Amino acid sequence: QQPVQSPQAVILREGEDAVINCSSSKALYSVHWYRQKHGEAPVFLMILLKGGEQKGHEKISASFNEKKQQSSLYLTASQLSYSGTYFCGTEGAQKLVFGQGTRLTINP
Amino acid sequence: KAGVTQTPRYLIKTRGQQVTLSCSPISGHRSVSWYQQTPGQGLQFLFEYFSETQRNKGNFPGRFSGRQFSNSRSEMNVSTLELGDSALYLCASGSTPYEQYFGPGTRLTVT
Numbered sequence: 421q422q423p424v425q426s427p428q429a430v431i432l433r434e435g436e437d438a439v440i441n442c443s444s445s446k447a448l449y450s451v452h453w454y455r456q457k458h459g460e461a462p463v464f465l466m467i468l469l470k471g472g473e474q475k476g477h478e479k480i481s482a483s484f485n486e487k488k489q490q491s492s493l494y495l496t497a498s499q500l501s502y503s504g505t506y507f508c509g510t511e512g513a514q515k516l517v518f519g520q521g522t523r524l525t526i527n528p
Numbered sequence: 529k530a531g532v533t534q535t536p537r538y539l540i541k542t543r544g545q546q547v548t549l550s551c552s553p554i555s556g557h558r559s560v561s562w563y564q565q566t567p568g569q570g571l572q573f574l575f576e577y578f579s580e581t582q583r584n585k586g587n588f589p590g591r592f593s594g595r596q597f598s599n600s601r602s603e604m605n606v607s608t609l610e611l612g613d614s615a616l617y618l619c620a621s622g623s624t625p626y627e628q629y630f631g632p633g634t635r636l637t638v639t
Contacts, residue, residue: 450626452626452628454628460632461618461630461631461632461633462571462618462628462630463630464627464628464629507570507571509628511626513584514576514583514584514625515561515573515576515584515586515625516561516573516625516626516628517573518570518571518573519570520570521570521571
């Protein structure tokens with residue numbers, strides 16, 4: 421079952437904050453986050469494991485709430501380099517299932 | 529460590545032809561997964577190989593096939609190409625199927 425991401429697209433000014441959500445209809449053991457810049461391959465950002473821990477990468481952090489079966493990615497004081505499409509991935513039957521992606525555009 | 533490499537990077541084929549794409553995983557990675565990426569459908573899982581065995585397959589027609597060699601290198605084949613097969617095909621390797629390091633992709637255009 422494909423996780424659902426929201427919003428589908430976000431446009432920000434440099435320095436603003438953003439939150440990207442990823443929710444699943446089934447129990448989650450972990451959530452993986454990737455960023456794909458235009459014309460490039462997706463790059464792994466972080467993995468969130470059961471336990472509700474929060475992780476960080478640069479000024480990007482994420483939380484995982486297994487009870488609510490959702491994860492949120494927080495981008496603080498966004499930089500131009502944060503532009504791209506963000507995907508969450510959930511584990512299922514020996515494969516990662518990706519959400520449809522959230523396109524983030526950061527304007528100067 | 530060298531990253532995942534894919535060849536060719538770009539390919540133009542005609543409807544009805546077949547195509548073979550190649551992927552060399554990161555050294556030591558035994559799991560290789562293939563994805564199709566299109567603007568409307570996002571990242572769609574094709575199949576995953578581990579130690580030369582296909583462990584998982586996505587919802588794609590039998591025209592899409594793959595294999596993995598003893599050195600973990602993998603190939604993907606699409607026969608009887610259709611216009612809708614135009615996409616970016618991404619290969620990813622990892623120590624497990626949940627750890628995905630992506631290659632740059634092969635952009636296939638079917639005319």
